[in-house]
Amino acid sequence: MGRRKNSNKSSTSNNNNSSTNFDHQVTNMSVDDGDFEETMESSVFDDSISEPDETLLGSDQTSADYYFDSYSHFGIHEEMLKDTVRTKTYQNVIYQNTFLFRNKVVLDVGAGTGILSLFCAKAGAKHVYAIECSHMADMAKEIVKANGFSNVITVLKGKVEEIVLPIAKVDVIISEWMGYFLLFENMLNTVLYARDKWLINDGIVLPDRASLYLTAIEDAEYKEDKIDFWNNVYGFNMACIRKQSMMEPLVDTVDQNQIVTNCQLLKTMDISKMAPGDASFTAPFKLVAERNDFIHALVAYFDVTFTKCHKLTGFSTGPRSRATHWKQTVLYLEDVLTICEGEALVGSMTVAPNKKNPRDVDIMLKYSLKGQRCQVSRTQHYKMR
Numbered sequence: 475m476g477r478r479k480n481s482n483k484s485s486t487s488n489n490n491n492s493s494t495n496f497d498h499q500v501t502n503m504s505v506d507d508g509d510f511e512e513t514m515e516s517s518v519f520d521d522s523i524s525e526p527d528e529t530l531l532g533s534d535q536t537s538a539d540y541y542f543d544s545y546s547h548f549g550i551h552e553e554m555l556k557d558t559v560r561t562k563t564y565q566n567v568i569y570q571n572t573f574l575f576r577n578k579v580v581l582d583v584g585a586g587t588g589i590l591s592l593f594c595a596k597a598g599a600k601h602v603y604a605i606e607c608s609h610m611a612d613m614a615k616e617i618v619k620a621n622g623f624s625n626v627i628t629v630l631k632g633k634v635e636e637i638v639l640p641i642a643k644v645d646v647i648i649s650e651w652m653g654y655f656l657l658f659e660n661m662l663n664t665v666l667y668a669r670d671k672w673l674i675n676d677g678i679v680l681p682d683r684a685s686l687y688l689t690a691i692e693d694a695e696y697k698e699d700k701i702d703f704w705n706n707v708y709g710f711n712m713a714c715i716r717k718q719s720m721m722e723p724l725v726d727t728v729d730q731n732q733i734v735t736n737c738q739l740l741k742t743m744d745i746s747k748m749a750p751g752d753a754s755f756t757a758p759f760k761l762v763a764e765r766n767d768f769i770h771a772l773v774a775y776f777d778v779t780f781t782k783c784h785k786l787t788g789f790s791t792g793p794r795s796r797a798t799h800w801k802q803t804v805l806y807l808e809d810v811l812t813i814c815e816g817e818a819l820v821g822s823m824t825v826a827p828n829k830k831n832p833r834d835v836d837i838m839l840k841y842s843l844k845g846q847r848c849q850v851s852r853t854q855h856y857k858m859r
């Protein structure tokens with residue numbers, strides 16, 4: 475492995491931005507003195523630089539604005555659009571099931587660049603309302619216009635919870651709301667809000683099913699590198715940071731060869747019926763070892779399904795599937811578990827939005843192993859933020 479980084483969907487693009495800027499600075503600094511002076515001179519004395527076109531830049535956003543609203547920057551949309559597992563699945567769902575969209579009024583919840591609205595318009599929707607709260611809404615308006623769909627797609631800039639829709643009801647709601655660990659960012663509640671307010675009685679929500687899974691992995695190398703590193707940093711004890719690093723689930727890709735046990739379904743959500751409170755739950759698990767090995771972490775991942783398609787369609791973010799930008803979520807265990815083939819690690823996982831910041835997710839893990847070579851029983855707390 476060795477490619478992990480602790481990130482979230484919102485901050486990924488910030489990380490990318492800052493590293494791009496940093497690279498740029500390094501390039502400037504590495505020129506020899508003569509070149510450097512020349513660069514300085516031209517930037518200090520050149521007053522012929524005209525004001526940048528605000529519409530081209532999208533807005534007068536500062537880096538501080540992007541920190542709080544990373545969806546305004548194109549970088550995060552680029553990452554999502556280039557996730558072909560994600561975007562092509564939505565495209566296939568829409569293009570191969572035009573009967574769901576033809577002459578229908580569609581609501582795109584959190585439209586971003588407007589890609590899903592464009593797919594729906596192309597599939598024959600009567601009208602698409604695309605709601606987007608970030609400044610990307612301005613770009614979505616331009617994109618809709620540039621592609622000749624202004625008469626079919628209306629982009630509305632604002633929060634779903636605050637917007638006034640020009641019509642009372644819609645036939646279809648489509649959204650890509652899933653966060654890391656499925657529930658991080660809590661955008662699901664926004665979809666449920668839109669569903670309860672605007673969807674007709676026999677209307678459909680796409681996707682309409684999401685499931686969370688758990689498995690266990692051997693991960694000695696990475697646990698050493700990310701967690702135990704803090705025990706001895708250049709000869710100093712920084713174990714207080716180790717405690718924090720243990721509490722933050724790590725978002726990264728896991729090699730399927732690291733999987734030691736079966737994969738257990740924790741929770742399935744029916745987006746067309748569930749209540750907002752159903753995203754908080756406690757689910758039991760039983761992970762049975764498929765070989766003798768050590769367990770360092772549990773790994774969570776999800777899949778989503780569009781059950782209303784002519785043929786069941788969806789995708790998985792699991793370690794045995796093609797990688798997506800959601801990767802997997804790794805929860806390190808305090809103990810290294812020595813497990814023998816056939817033995818079971820049993821316990822429960824409790825998941826709930828954080829009370830102070832509902833976009834963060836609190837996770838409580840209870841587990842116990844009563845094996846031949848290892849007996850452990852423990853409760854651990856994690857926070858996705």
Ligand SMILES: C[S@@+](CC[C@H](N)C(=O)[O-])C[C@H]1O[C@@H](n2cnc3c(N)ncnc32)[C@H](O)[C@@H]1O
Binds near residue numbers: 551634
């Ligand atoms: C995961 S992105 C998906 C963007 C686009 N639909 C796509 O598939 O590429 C979710 C988008 O929803 C927007 N969003 C999140 N919460 C929202 C809310 N309450 N109201 C309006 N937009 C929201 C975000 O700004 C972001 O652009």
